[in-house]
Amino acid sequence: MITWQDRPIHLKIISNDEEYEVISGQNDPLQGWYFPEFNKLEEAPVFILLKKDSECEFITRIEVCTNDSGKIQRKKIEKTISSLETSLFAIERRQLAASPFPVRWKIKR
Amino acid sequence: MKNISFLISGYLLCLNLAAQSYGVVNKEVFVTDKTIEAIAQKFDSIYFPLFVSSFTWIQNEDTAKIREHFNNEVLLYHDKKTINLADSANLHIQINYKFKNYAVEDYPLNPPIVWTDEIHPDPSWRLWFQSLVWLEPYLKSCNSDSVNAAFFVINDWMTSHLTYPVRNEKFAFDDHAIAERLMVLVQAYRIYENSPISDTRFKHRLLLTILNHIYFVASLEKYSCWHNHAIIFDERLIAALGILPEFNMQYQFLEFAFQRVFEQYRYSFSCEGIHKEHSPCYHIGFTEKLNEVILAAKQQGIYIPENILEIQAKANLYVKTIQLFGDNIAIGDCYRSQLFKDSQENEEDNPTQTNDCVIAKVNKKNLTTENSILFHQIIYPATGWVFLNNKHQELNFIAQSDFFGFSHYQQDETSFILNKSGYELIIDPGLYSYAKSPVYDFYRSAHAHNILIVDDRDFDIDYNNTGLSGITRFFPEELNGMTEGNIFEMTHPHYRNRGIEIYRQYILPAINVLIIKDIISSNDQHTYKQLFHLAPGAKVEKRIMNM
Numbered sequence: 001m002i003t004w005q006d007r008p009i010h011l012k013i014i015s016n017d018e019e020y021e022v023i024s025g026q027n028d029p030l031q032g033w034y035f036p037e038f039n040k041l042e043e044a045p046v047f048i049l050l051k052k053d054s055e056c057e058f059i060t061r062i063e064v065c066t067n068d069s070g071k072i073q074r075k076k077i078e079k080t081i082s083s084l085e086t087s088l089f090a091i092e093r094r095q096l097a098a099s100p101f102p103v104r105w106k107i108k109r
Numbered sequence: 110m111k112n113i114s115f116l117i118s119g120y121l122l123c124l125n126l127a128a129q130s131y132g133v134v135n136k137e138v139f140v141t142d143k144t145i146e147a148i149a150q151k152f153d154s155i156y157f158p159l160f161v162s163s164f165t166w167i168q169n170e171d172t173a174k175i176r177e178h179f180n181n182e183v184l185l186y187h188d189k190k191t192i193n194l195a196d197s198a199n200l201h202i203q204i205n206y207k208f209k210n211y212a213v214e215d216y217p218l219n220p221p222i223v224w225t226d227e228i229h230p231d232p233s234w235r236l237w238f239q240s241l242v243w244l245e246p247y248l249k250s251c252n253s254d255s256v257n258a259a260f261f262v263i264n265d266w267m268t269s270h271l272t273y274p275v276r277n278e279k280f281a282f283d284d285h286a287i288a289e290r291l292m293v294l295v296q297a298y299r300i301y302e303n304s305p306i307s308d309t310r311f312k313h314r315l316l317l318t319i320l321n322h323i324y325f326v327a328s329l330e331k332y333s334c335w336h337n338h339a340i341i342f343d344e345r346l347i348a349a350l351g352i353l354p355e356f357n358m359q360y361q362f363l364e365f366a367f368q369r370v371f372e373q374y375r376y377s378f379s380c381e382g383i384h385k386e387h388s389p390c391y392h393i394g395f396t397e398k399l400n401e402v403i404l405a406a407k408q409q410g411i412y413i414p415e416n417i418l419e420i421q422a423k424a425n426l427y428v429k430t431i432q433l434f435g436d437n438i439a440i441g442d443c444y445r446s447q448l449f450k451d452s453q454e455n456e457e458d459n460p461t462q463t464n465d466c467v468i469a470k471v472n473k474k475n476l477t478t479e480n481s482i483l484f485h486q487i488i489y490p491a492t493g494w495v496f497l498n499n500k501h502q503e504l505n506f507i508a509q510s511d512f513f514g515f516s517h518y519q520q521d522e523t524s525f526i527l528n529k530s531g532y533e534l535i536i537d538p539g540l541y542s543y544a545k546s547p548v549y550d551f552y553r554s555a556h557a558h559n560i561l562i563v564d565d566r567d568f569d570i571d572y573n574n575t576g577l578s579g580i581t582r583f584f585p586e587e588l589n590g591m592t593e594g595n596i597f598e599m600t601h602p603h604y605r606n607r608g609i610e611i612y613r614q615y616i617l618p619a620i621n622v623l624i625i626k627d628i629i630s631s632n633d634q635h636t637y638k639q640l641f642h643l644a645p646g647a648k649v650e651k652r653i654m655n656m
Binding site: 001002003004005006007009011013015017022029030031033034035036037038039040041042043044045046047048049050051052053054055056057058059060061062063064065066072073076077080081083084085087088091092093094096097098099100101102103104105106107108109 | 138139141146149150153154157158231329330332333334335376444490504513514527529530532534535536538539540541542547548551552556557561572573574575576577578579580581582583584593594595596597598600612614616618619621622623624625626627628629630631632633634635636637638639640641642643644645646647648649650651
């Protein structure tokens with residue numbers, strides 16, 4: 001569960017990870033920072049989920065909850081996910097073509 | 110029951126067939142216009158040598174060259190009060206300028222001006238310092254001492270830069286500092302002509318330095334093709350020429366600058382009218398410039414190619430998409446504080462000041478009335494951006510996978526941000542500084558974004574990979590609303606050299622649920638990490654549930 005003291009929202013995170021860690025304001029190596037202004041850095045936690053594998057699906061679900069949000073209808077959601085995935089699976093995956101950066105104009109003097 | 114199953118299957122089949130027919134969108138490969146390239150090369154071969162020669166003209170205060178390149182009126186002497194600029198050397202010039210975005214302290218600028226000064230490590234500070242744009246408030250001041258001081262600084266710059274190249278002085282003649290300075294010089298000339306100050310030597314030097322700058326900016330010496338700085342070169346050249354009717358070749362140079370900048374714009378925006386340098390803030394800035402350039406072309410009677418007008422229309426439409434998602438979006442190389450400040454100012458001070466804003470508000474209203482749509486989806490498959498918000502616009506989700514080059518590049522393809530009810534939840538890091546440092550390396554790295562990291566390594570930088578990031582599967586907009594939720598898939602090529610292929614699917618089955626599915630192919634064992642950069646103040650309170 002991820003919460004903020006100053007906002008009425010929290011996140012529930014469910015994943016098929018093996019481990020997790022939270023890093024905030026780390027210097028070596030740098031991690032857990034954000035940049036609210038030019039030349040200014042402030043701590044902001046990064047939530048890291050870890051999995052060791054070769055070929056796999058690494059799946060994380062984030063539920064955005066508010067005080068007044070109703071109960072999440074998990075069965076309905078599972079059904080929708082299944083339907084969405086089936087539909088997406090039927091779409092042919094686009095093969096992206098390399099688009100090389102154009103050659104700069106040469107100086108001919 | 111069977112009938113219901115049949116109906117559902119039939120519905121899905123229709124959906125799939127329709128989706129398949131829209132699913133394949135070919136990315137464009139940009140083909141340069143050789144005719145315009147040849148014109149640019151011809152201008153370069155004629156005018157760069159003249160730029161080099163012009164230093165001698167400036168040193169000699171060569172009035173013959175002024176007569177040759179400007180109309181006769183420039184050397185006519187108006188009846189002016191005779192205040193000699195040389196007197197201003199006796200003034201105690203105290204230009205205290207603030208470094209917007211760089212430092213809070215004032216920088217007192219007293220003669221002699223140290224043009225090699227490097228008081229800030231960020232290279233963009235030196236570019237700004239050398240551009241002289243900070244003199245504009247002094248030039249435009251009602252106070253004659255301020256105007257005089259600005260002329261003094263300009264004179265100092267001109268007499269301190271009489272050779273090329275300039276050693277140990279970055280941006281004296283480099284990048285768009287010179288194009289910005291050209292505009293300042295022409296403005297100074299206009300102001301000088303209407304001021305009581307009379308200093309013939311200054312005026313001649315100023316005219317010849319303007320000539321020197323026009324020739325440089327029109328050459329290819331530091332012209333960054335296919336980069337936003339090339340656009341700034343031409344845009345400043347056009348603006349300067351527009352207020353310099355005394356220049357004999359004003360129209361020829363204008364025609365050339367428009368042709369050259371249109372070619373740069375043709376590259377800089379995707380076929381969907383989205384600026385290719387990774388950031389909504391850049392899109393907004395360069396669309397404003399495009400609008401100004403097209404307006405200037407119309408005023409000057411210059412031909413505007415049809416494809417440029419198409420880009421303009423699409424680019425302005427995309428600005429409205431950005432506005433729908435909160436005026437400005439903190440993704441990529443954007444100053445977060447500036448974005449949010451601009452957004453607040455727009456909201457509080459002038460909510461419906463321009464027609465565009467009014468249209469954006471109307472669009473917002475329309476969105477909320479589409480009852481059947483769980484998520485409103487705006488997808489740009491050729492550029493790699495997806496914008497989703499729910500029908501009450503409380504939840505904003507934006508993901509992107511654009512990668513056309515390394516200008517203002519951050520290793521962030523397949524990353525996303527998530528806001529709800531105006532609160533940032535999962536964020537992009539923002540922009541720290543252009544000065545090279547460990548922090549610079551960090552905020553541009555894969556580790557600073559909401560993506561999958563393999564073996565704790567950042568992306569491999571390979572110039573052959575441009576274009577290989579993008580959206581690979583999605584539901585086209587026409588089908589939006591036919592499904593309950595939303596799903597799409599993106600990829601990037603930056604671990605392929607290590608034999609790892611990643612496709613990231615985002616699934617939004619309900620307004621408050623987001624699923625991130627990384628589909629990874631590899632023959633070897635690796636450590637995969639999903640990163641979620643949380644808005645400051647976040648606390649992870651309990652062990653998360655495992656699936």
